[in-house]
Amino acid sequence: MSTSIDTDYALAEVNLALTPEAKVQILREMVRNRAFECVALQHYQAGRMGGFLILQIGQEAIPVAVRSMMGPQDHSICSLRGMGTAIAAGMSMRDGMAELFGKATGCAKGKGGLFGFYAPEHHHWGGHGYAATQTALAAGLAFALKYQDKAGAVFCYLGDGAVNQGVFHESLNLASLFNLPVIYLVENNGFAMGTSVRRSSAINGSLAQRAAGYNIEWDIINGDYVYELRAKLQPAIERAYRDRRPTVLEIATYRFEGFAIADANKFRYRTKQELEERREYHDPLHLWITQLWRENLLDQYGLSRIRADAFAEVKDAANYAKASVFPAPAAIMDDIYWEVDHATAAGSTGRHFFSP
Numbered sequence: 001m002s003t004s005i006d007t008d009y010a011l012a013e014v015n016l017a018l019t020p021e022a023k024v025q026i027l028r029e030m031v032r033n034r035a036f037e038c039v040a041l042q043h044y045q046a047g048r049m050g051g052f053l054i055l056q057i058g059q060e061a062i063p064v065a066v067r068s069m070m071g072p073q074d075h076s077i078c079s080l081r082g083m084g085t086a087i088a089a090g091m092s093m094r095d096g097m098a099e100l101f102g103k104a105t106g107c108a109k110g111k112g113g114l115f116g117f118y119a120p121e122h123h124h125w126g127g128h129g130y131a132a133t134q135t136a137l138a139a140g141l142a143f144a145l146k147y148q149d150k151a152g153a154v155f156c157y158l159g160d161g162a163v164n165q166g167v168f169h170e171s172l173n174l175a176s177l178f179n180l181p182v183i184y185l186v187e188n189n190g191f192a193m194g195t196s197v198r199r200s201s202a203i204n205g206s207l208a209q210r211a212a213g214y215n216i217e218w219d220i221i222n223g224d225y226v227y228e229l230r231a232k233l234q235p236a237i238e239r240a241y242r243d244r245r246p247t248v249l250e251i252a253t254y255r256f257e258g259f260a261i262a263d264a265n266k267f268r269y270r271t272k273q274e275l276e277e278r279r280e281y282h283d284p285l286h287l288w289i290t291q292l293w294r295e296n297l298l299d300q301y302g303l304s305r306i307r308a309d310a311f312a313e314v315k316d317a318a319n320y321a322k323a324s325v326f327p328a329p330a331a332i333m334d335d336i337y338w339e340v341d342h343a344t345a346a347g348s349t350g351r352h353f354f355s356p
C-alpha cells in the first residue's frame with residue numbers, strides 16, 4: 001500500500017497547520033459517512049426504503065476533506081450522489097435517515113428521499129437529480145454572495161458524466177465573466193451510470209481542462225488522499241476569497257457500489273478484480289487510518305471507539321426513522337411550492353405566468 005503521495009502533501013502549509021485532534025476528527029467524519037451509508041444500505045435491502053439508493057462509499061475523503069477546509073461563510077451544493085456530502089456538511093443522521101425512510105421527520109419531511117438532502121442551516125443546498133443543474137445554481141449562489149458583498153465561496157460537486165452538459169459550460173462562462181467565487185469539484189469516478197469517461201468525453205485525459213476554454217484555473221487531484229485534497233484545494237479557496245475567481249478541480253475517485261444499489265450491470269462495465277483491487281489498495285478510509293497510524297495519532301483502541309460511536313449514532317438514527325410517522329396525505333402539496341404555502345393566487349390555480 002503506497003502512502004508516499006500523501007506524505008509529500010503532508011508538508012503543505014495547510015496540512016502542517018492541522019492539529020492532531022483535527023486529523024482524528026477528519027477520520028471520525030469519514031467513518032460516520034461510511035457507517036451512515038452502510039446502515040442505509042442494509043435497510044434499503046430489507047425493503048424499508050423506496051426509490052433509488054445512491055452511495056458515496058469509496059469517495060468519502062472528498063466531502064470530508066473539502067468540509068475541513070470550509071468556513072461558516074461558505075456554501076455547498078451537489079448532485080444526486082451526495083448523502084455523505086450532506087452528512088459531512090453537518091446534517092444530523094436522524095434528519096437524513098428519516099428522509100430515506102420517507103418519514104415526516106426527515107430533512108425534506110419525507111418527500112424528497114436522497115434528492116431532498118438539504119441542510120440550509122449548514123449552507124448545504126442539496127441534492128440535485130438532473131445532471132449538472134446544480135452547476136448553474138452554484139453560479140447563482142456565488143453571484144448572490146458577490147452581489148450582497150458577502151464573504152465566502154461556493155463548493156459545487158458534479159460527476160464526470162455532468163461535465164458535457166450544456167448548463168455546466170454556460171455556468172463556467174458566466175462564473176469566469178462575472179468573477180464568481182465558485183469552486184467546481186468534478187468527482188471523476190470513471191463512470192456515468194455504466195458509461196466510461198473514455199466513451200463519453202472527447203477530451204478524456206483531463207476533464208478539468210475544459211476550464212481553460214473559459215479562462216478558469218484548473219487542477220487534478222487524487223481523491224483518495226486527504227492531505228493531497230487539502231493541499232490542492234487551498235489555492236482554489238484563496239482564489240475564490242481573494243480574487244473572486246472560479247476554479248475547476250477534477251478529483252479522481254472510485255465508487256465501490258454500483259451506480260445505484262439496483263445496478264444490474266455493475267460487473268459488465270468493470271471487473272470484480274478491478275473493484276477488489278480498489279477496495280484493497282485505494283480505500284480512502286484505510287489510507288487515512290494508515291496515515292494516522294504512522295503519525296502515532298491512532299491505536300487500535302482509538303479506532304474501535306470511533307467506529308463504535310459512529311455505528312451507535314447511525315443505529316439511533318435508524319430507530320428514530322423507524323419510529324417516526326409518514327407525512328399525512330393532506331400535506332402532500334405543503335413545502336413544495338412557495339406559492340402554495342403562502343396561499344397566493346398562483347398557488348391555488350397553478351398558473352404562474354398566464355391568465356386563464
Ligand SMILES: Cc1ncc(C[n+]2csc(CCOP(=O)(O)OP(=O)(O)O)c2C)c(N)n1
Nearest residue numbers: 081129130131159160161162189191192193
Ligand atoms: C440531465 C440528465 N440526464 C440524464 C440523467 C440520468 N442520469 C442519472 S445519473 C446519471 C449519470 C451521472 O454520472 P456522473 O455525473 O458521472 O455522476 P456519478 O453517478 O458517477 O456520481 C445519468 C445519466 C439525469 N439525471 N439528468
